Amino acid sequence: MRKIWLSGLMGVILTSVLLTACGSDTGTSTATDASNAAADSDSGTLTIYSPNAAEINNPIIKEFQERTGITVDLITGGTGELLKRVQAESGNPLGDVFWAGGADSLASYSEYFEPYKTSEYDNLLPNYVDESNTWTPFNALPMVITYNKEIVSEQDLPKSWEDLLKPKWKGQIAFADPSKSGSSYTQAVTMLTAFGRDNEKGWDFVKKLVANMDGKILSGSSLVQRAVPDGEFALGITLEDAALRYIEGGSQIGIIYPEEGTSAVPDGAAIIKGTKHLNEAQQFIDFVVSKDVQELVQDEFKRRSIRKDVDPVEGLPQTADIKLVDYDFKWASDHKDEVIGRFVGIMMGAE
Structure with missing residues (x-):
């Protein structure tokens, strides 16, 4: 069959x-x-x-x-x-x-x-x-940073979420509106968790990231997936599988698993x-x-x-070998309105 x-x-x-x-x-x-x-x-x-x-x-x-x-x-x-x-x-x-x-x-x-x-x-x-x-x-679905190899040199490759704050990437980071994209919401909580979800350190990172996005926020995750291969943005925050499909299709992009850790929700x-x-x-x-x-x-x-009896994907790091943040699924679910509300407020300049 x-x-x-x-x-x-x-x-x-x-x-x-x-x-x-x-x-x-x-x-x-x-x-x-x-x-x-x-x-x-x-x-x-x-x-x-x-x-x-x-x-x-x-x-x-x-x-x-x-x-x-x-x-x-x-x-x-x-x-x-x-x-x-x-x-x-x-x-x-x-x-x-x-x-x-x-x-x-x-x-x-x-x-x-x-x-x-x-x-x-x-x-x-x-x-x-x-x-x-x-x-x-x-x-x-591991969350990753993707980059356009024709725009980003090897020596400039970001290795972490923190690296996205460098001035050289101002206006060059593709990210979807978490109030519209479920994967973007997961990415937002992943970054909050990496820097301190229960204190202001996580939100300080988000504020700096939004500032470095220079007012550019995309309306859906599929737009992020296309924007980096198309050269509209140098970097993107996206799903691992989406990046891999573009790579298999011949796009000159690469994948980074952030040093602070990511999630595989x-x-x-x-x-x-x-x-x-x-x-x-x-x-x-x-x-x-x-x-x-x-x-x-x-x-x-x-x-x-997500099955016990299916062999892992060949050519990819095993999930056990990817550094993961302590993603609190219940917290992410219970605080969704609060997180999205604050994120949108930051994007609108209210904070």
Whole structure:
């Protein structure tokens, strides 16, 4: 099955960039069982809200539809935008699944999600699962600094978050608005943690970073991912897998794991409370964490798997070898409004 899918997946990847999307245990089947149950599910439908890039969404959703017969309506946007949509629609949910976006961002909206313990739960790495099962981890996502090799010389390479404050990088740092991007919010908390989340040292760093950004803040993480390879910015704060995909595509960029430490918070998938398609939603959660999906996402998109039985990505430092900050997931979830409010205030010059 995996070889057949891989062949089909490669063809989908070549065309997916041309596609755009419209803008408690249960006895649910696993992803493997789903392929045998397609005939029984061919009348099902599912609406998925996702901030994922099209090159990730399209082949995975295509495979899910082919295996299960379930028709998927995909709605894309930024994590913050889509979470607010879930909140606004809570009286009459129009979506069924929220797929991807930092799990800390999903946790801050936990009241709008339906707990579900995936049938794959025992195969997941315990440090990535949610004890309440409000969300299910999809991939582990280290946060990195990326740089354009045609702009940044080897001798000028930043090695740390602190190095981003050097005057030479004024106006040359791509970073997304954390009120709109879930990954950017995780990055902001990562930097706060590295310098002192519970005192003003962390916020002093943020103030200096925002000043060195020279008023340039991007509206989404995908813009950061493109801005550095395109030469619009010398440096960027982004996701490891996004940088790796550009490198594999031939872009002259490099990756730095900051000396102070970074984070590898998972993104997640969650069932929207009040969904009218609960069975289909549960099937999708089981599908995206099944072994063959996790293997292919890791192989093709360089996203680190959250399963115990999937081999690590070749050619990358192991997660255990990357210096990580003590990222307090609960703190990040509980203080999201406060952190975003203060960050936006700094960007607006209120501090």
